[in-house]
Amino acid sequence: MLMRLLRLIAESDGSLALPELARRLRVSETMLDGMIEDLVRMGYLAPATAGCEQDACRHCPQRGGCSLPSAARLWTLTPRGRQAAQAFAM
Amino acid sequence: MRPRASEGQLAPAGAQREDAPRPATVALVGSPNVGKSSVFNPLTGLSQHVGNWPGKTVELKIGLWRGRGRTMRIVDLPGTYSLTANSVEEQVTRDYLLQERPDVVIVVVNAANLERTLYLVAEALELPLPIVVGVNMMDVAEREGIHVEPAVLEAALGVPVVPMVASHGEGLEELMAAVEGLLDGDYPYNPRHPEFGPDLEALIAEIDRHLPQEGLGPYPRRWLALKLLEGDREVGDLLRTRLDAARWAALDALLRQHEDAVLAIASARYEWIGRMVRAAIRRPKAGAISLTERLDRWATHPYVGPAILATLMGSIFWLVYRLSQPLVDLLGGGVSLVADLVRAQLAGAPAWVGGLVADGILGGVGTVLTLLPLLALFFAALAFLEDVGYLARGAFVADRLMHRMGLHGKSFLPLFLGFGCNVPAVLGTRILESRRDRLLTTLLIPLVPCAGRMAVLVFITGALFGNRGPLVTLGVLAFVLLTVGLVGTLLGRLLFPGESPSFIMELPLYHLPNWRTILLHTWRRVLDFVVRAGTVILLLSTAIWTLAALPGSAIEQSYLASLGRLLAPLGGLIGLDWRMMVALLASVVAKEQALATMAILIVGTEGSLATTLPQLLSPAAGLAFLIVQMLFIPCVGTITAIVQETRSWRWAAVSLAYQAGLSFGLGILVFQVARLLGLGA
Numbered sequence: 154m155l156m157r158l159l160r161l162i163a164e165s166d167g168s169l170a171l172p173e174l175a176r177r178l179r180v181s182e183t184m185l186d187g188m189i190e191d192l193v194r195m196g197y198l199a200p201a202t203a204g205c206e207q208d209a210c211r212h213c214p215q216r217g218g219c220s221l222p223s224a225a226r227l228w229t230l231t232p233r234g235r236q237a238a239q240a241f242a243m
Numbered sequence: 244m245r246p247r248a249s250e251g252q253l254a255p256a257g258a259q260r261e262d263a264p265r266p267a268t269v270a271l272v273g274s275p276n277v278g279k280s281s282v283f284n285p286l287t288g289l290s291q292h293v294g295n296w297p298g299k300t301v302e303l304k305i306g307l308w309r310g311r312g313r314t315m316r317i318v319d320l321p322g323t324y325s326l327t328a329n330s331v332e333e334q335v336t337r338d339y340l341l342q343e344r345p346d347v348v349i350v351v352v353n354a355a356n357l358e359r360t361l362y363l364v365a366e367a368l369e370l371p372l373p374i375v376v377g378v379n380m381m382d383v384a385e386r387e388g389i390h391v392e393p394a395v396l397e398a399a400l401g402v403p404v405v406p407m408v409a410s411h412g413e414g415l416e417e418l419m420a421a422v423e424g425l426l427d428g429d430y431p432y433n434p435r436h437p438e439f440g441p442d443l444e445a446l447i448a449e450i451d452r453h454l455p456q457e458g459l460g461p462y463p464r465r466w467l468a469l470k471l472l473e474g475d476r477e478v479g480d481l482l483r484t485r486l487d488a489a490r491w492a493a494l495d496a497l498l499r500q501h502e503d504a505v506l507a508i509a510s511a512r513y514e515w516i517g518r519m520v521r522a523a524i525r526r527p528k529a530g531a532i533s534l535t536e537r538l539d540r541w542a543t544h545p546y547v548g549p550a551i552l553a554t555l556m557g558s559i560f561w562l563v564y565r566l567s568q569p570l571v572d573l574l575g576g577g578v579s580l581v582a583d584l585v586r587a588q589l590a591g592a593p594a595w596v597g598g599l600v601a602d603g604i605l606g607g608v609g610t611v612l613t614l615l616p617l618l619a620l621f622f623a624a625l626a627f628l629e630d631v632g633y634l635a636r637g638a639f640v641a642d643r644l645m646h647r648m649g650l651h652g653k654s655f656l657p658l659f660l661g662f663g664c665n666v667p668a669v670l671g672t673r674i675l676e677s678r679r680d681r682l683l684t685t686l687l688i689p690l691v692p693c694a695g696r697m698a699v700l701v702f703i704t705g706a707l708f709g710n711r712g713p714l715v716t717l718g719v720l721a722f723v724l725l726t727v728g729l730v731g732t733l734l735g736r737l738l739f740p741g742e743s744p745s746f747i748m749e750l751p752l753y754h755l756p757n758w759r760t761i762l763l764h765t766w767r768r769v770l771d772f773v774v775r776a777g778t779v780i781l782l783l784s785t786a787i788w789t790l791a792a793l794p795g796s797a798i799e800q801s802y803l804a805s806l807g808r809l810l811a812p813l814g815g816l817i818g819l820d821w822r823m824m825v826a827l828l829a830s831v832v833a834k835e836q837a838l839a840t841m842a843i844l845i846v847g848t849e850g851s852l853a854t855t856l857p858q859l860l861s862p863a864a865g866l867a868f869l870i871v872q873m874l875f876i877p878c879v880g881t882i883t884a885i886v887q888e889t890r891s892w893r894w895a896a897v898s899l900a901y902q903a904g905l906s907f908g909l910g911i912l913v914f915q916v917a918r919l920l921g922l923g924a
Contacts, residue, residue: 154510154517167643168746170543172536180517181526184358187324189747191509194329195474201746226749237503 154178155188156241159197162230163238189228197234201227266314267426272336273351274360275322278379281409282351283319310419326366328477340370342461347422351377354384354391358520365512368434371463373425375403377418382408389524396523401433437515443507453494458485472504535752548640561713563620568705570616575851578609599788607784607839610852611776614698619769626764632753639748657684661691665877669884683734685885686898689877690727692720695834696873702838706853707865723873775833783832784839791844817914818864827872832879837872863917871910876902
């Protein structure tokens with residue numbers, strides 16, 4: 154199931170929203186949450202920084218009114234995750 | 244691995260006085276926030292005390308339960324999601340279970356969050372310990388429309404399952420009765436473990452053959468093999484000390500060869516959880532799907548989503564334009580009026596004083612400030628979309644489009660930021676890991692229309708195209724975004740070939756707007772704009788007026804005109820005179836400066852920029868100017884950021900060169916096409 158998740162991300166034509174991914178895996182979003190957390194812990198996924206939390210925005214005069222969707226949480230494949238997805242795709 | 248707990252520290256089960264009947268020990272485990280304390284406290288009452296696991300600061304609560312003529316020691320272990328030693332809590336919990344071997348383990352799970360909390364059950368079932376599952380928070384689950392069937396879950400798990408609402412004391416008696424049933428052997432205990440499949444079982448057996456026959460302490464061999472495959476460092480360290488160097492090297496090589504086995508193990512557990520949940524839970528029907536889910540079916544749809552985004556953004560531009568245009572015109576008239584008054588008041592002063600204040604400062608800064616209503620409405624609209632939760636969907640849809648062009652999924656974050664200001668967007672490329680992605684995104688960001696360029700665009704389309712202004716604005720924006728896409732595709736595929744990985748994105752829930760937040764965001768951005776007008780724009784307007792006024796004769800003989808004429812041949816290709824070329828050049832300091840410069844150089848003592856501009860520019864020349872200024876070389880702030888982030892002037896020079904070429908190339912193309920269409924007059 155986790156291998157399928159990694160493959161879905163690697164082969165996706167663009168980003169995947171949690172509900173869509175949960176539907177494709179036929180699991181609930183709660184369970185998907187746990188799977189993502191585990192994959193992060195194992196080093197296959199990494200959270201991506203979004204919004205003005207990042208250090209780069211510290212000196213930006215517009216950070217107070219930044220329209221970047223900071224509420225969204227993002228994860229992306231790590232090199233290990235990409236490698237595993239490729240291996241399981243074979 | 245921790246040493247066995249000593250008496251006085253924890254008083255484990257095996258440390259009772261020999262002459263006293265040994266009370267059974269029951270360990271209470273569960274994920275954080277499953278209500279374990281609500282189980283432990285009523286069961287043990289005032290008999291509780293706190294102990295520490297040796298060498299750890301994590302507290303274990305211990306208490307006695309008395310009922311039906313029996314006494315049991317209940318040990319409340321730290322909350323944990325799994326039994327891998329990732330945190331001190333997980334380590335203490337699993338060490339206690341394996342070293343102290345309680346008589347029964349109660350695993351408390353959350354009925355409203357069964358999928359997440361059953362993982363611990365899956366791991367606990369792999370231990371040689373009898374398990375009782377307490378399904379707590381049944382009331383919360385029912386309220387959320389989740390109906391758990393404990394009897395079905397019990398049949399599926401093969402271990403006792405007790406439904407509970409521990410906070411109300413419901414199910415606690417039954418829980419202890421189930422524990423007693425296990426202790427007395429009354430329950431046909433037949434746990435159904437996750438199945439790992441033949442390949443993984445063969446691997447587990449192979450690992451087992453590498454393990455020593457003795458000296459493994461309380462740790463079951465199969466459990467050790469699983470933990471080794473899961474990359475558990477503590478177990479690895481233990482085995483390293485138990486094996487000689489050669490045998491450890493062989494085992495280590497085998498583990499390295501199968502380092503992704505951890506995925507197969509965790510997958511098997513999740514498959515098992517899926518089966519349990521499908522068997523024992525009835526969920527709300529389709530009619531009860533949340534509003535967010537229903538809206539997202541359309542908002543994030545691969546084809547409908549982009550259409551919604553385009554329609555929404557188009558509507559916002561149209562609305563902002565329609566609402567702000569009368570105010571912008573009114574303010575423009577007001578600036579002209581104030582300039583006339585200033586001129587009259589300063590009639591007695593040297594001519595240059597009146598000229599500087601009325602034409603230079605009021606003409607330049609005043610014209611830029613007339614854009615305030617437009618920008619305020621635009622910022623408010625974006626803040627509204629962000630606050631209600633749509634903007635994240637917009638970014639999601641835009642990311643998909645960019646991904647098709649070969650851009651890195653993460654690139655959309657800084658590119659999206661570029662719509663506000665290109666400078667933080669370039670700084671934001673730090674979130675990209677590879678240099679290829681950072682460079683590609685850095686080269687694209689200056690093409691993204693920032694707020695300053697948007698203001699110039701909207702002002703000029705309003706002045707030149709009247710009622711068709713919003714349509715022209717959208718057309719120019721579509722042209723620019725298409726250019727960003729094409730340039731991104733070309734750069735990505737030709738100069739920076741590589742993979743474009745995707746994201747998983749958790750989108751926020753839709754909710755009603757918080758007007759205070761929206762106003763605060765709008766205010767901050769408007770304030771930033773006003774500060775820029777009062778500093779950078781003011782200084783540059785003064786400098787431009789001075790260069791246009793010196794050496795003192797007509798503007799056509801000024802120093803600025805001499806400079807501008809150097810650019811005139813290039814401007815001639817797109818129907819622009821030297822004044823428009825100087826305005827374009829001035830925009831390198833700040834994009835809004837283009838308007839301030841036009842106001843100083845073009846507007847005389849009569850009228851405003853909005854009324855004067857149509858006399859100077861044909862629609863074809865206006866369109867060409869807009870294309871060039873939207874794609875023109877980055878502002879000084881962005882150039883500095885590019886040098887800072889790439890640590891090289893080379894990439895800043897590349898950006899300047901390709902954007903100058905691209906902007907004028909496309910400007911000439913648009914000018915010629917517009918002339919062919921009869922817009923040259």
